[in-house]
Amino acid sequence: MQKLKWQRIVLKVGSALIAPDQDGCRSRYLLTIAQFIVSCRSQGIEVILVSSGSVAAGAHLFPKQEQRSVTMKKAMAAAGQTEMMTMWDRFFDFPSAQMLLTHGDLRDRERYNSIRDTVFTLLEHGILPIINENDTVTTDELKVGDNDNLSAMVAAAADADALMIFSDVDGLYDKNPNLHADAVLLPEIDTIDDSIYAMAGCATSAVGTGGMKTKIEAAEKATSHGITTYILNGFKDETFNRLLAGENPGTIFTPYEKPMQEAVHWMTHTANEQGEVVVEGSFDDSLAGESGCIRGDEIVAVHGEFGVGDTILVRSDDGTRLAKATANYSSCLLNFIADNEQSDFSEKMHDSLGPVISEKDIALLEKS
């Protein structure tokens, strides 16, 4: 076995691997994944597991005809999560730790930092973090909604160098292989653009969420942070043998040559904007001015409610999304400045508090 090049990897395991018969957890596929985790760790690679499957694992505890409602799925997740953790834990002779997260946690910078600290501390002590979305507490507003995107956010937070998404197909095909017999597997993707998204269809299994679309979104998030991303078939032993031999058994997405810095990546891909400011004219006029920041008197309108430190969207008055940024002023104060445009209040605020947003806290978005 050759020495693998990764230092820290995130493995994402889809529901179909956890509960292939939709009748509780099965060890059939997990045993091979667990052996892969053990092999990686024995080579000194730090592993973080993002495990889907709590809903699928818990389903058998509830009557079939009642399983459709959101409330019932939350109950299935609560019961299935314990079953799933018990199953994982049984495979290892080292400790594992459960972390249940929501998008609400990840997009709050303090909670995000706390998640990072916990992951690093667990890894330092040889404990395997096993992460899932906290389905029982999430609302539409607070959830990531699929573990592909969650795993990419986790990989970025953990500064991983590879993200491996184990699913029920060999990788990304030019069209859904479960619907088209002539679909062709794409072994390597260098650039993720609309043509790649156009190939992605929905999940066709009863337990999957998001299909290929969310896996490509995850690959985009991860590769922009310099993380090599794979989509792989977790049903096949061959996948793991080939990975350990240093080969690519599925689809590999190559990382950006110039990855985003961690804080900019978080702002772009994880933080939700709490509100927005509209600035006059183009990006070049407003953001790249001589001070490299936005001043109160350059703001045309303020939408939503946000406080100091919240992430906001900067939009130009023609609707273009220019950037995400950390607000140095609250929406309340900005509205006051906008309402008192004629006075010298804005100038005074700028002199005393500094710019509304400053260069170091801006993540530029592509012009659309």
Ligand SMILES: Nc1ncnc2c1ncn2[C@@H]1O[C@H](COP(=O)(O)OP(=O)(O)O)[C@@H](O)[C@H]1O
């Ligand atoms: N272009 C494509 N290439 C491969 N699979 C695709 C494609 N488009 C849609 N799919 C579907 O995506 C499914 C995998 O996604 P999903 O069911 O959500 O898996 P998981 O539970 O592992 O997250 C495949 O079983 C397949 O039906």
Ligand SMILES: N[C@@H](CCC(=O)OP(=O)(O)O)C(=O)O
């Ligand atoms: N959090 C959910 C998994 C959601 C999800 O993304 O599922 P999958 O598409 O199988 O990775 C659960 O544990 O059932």
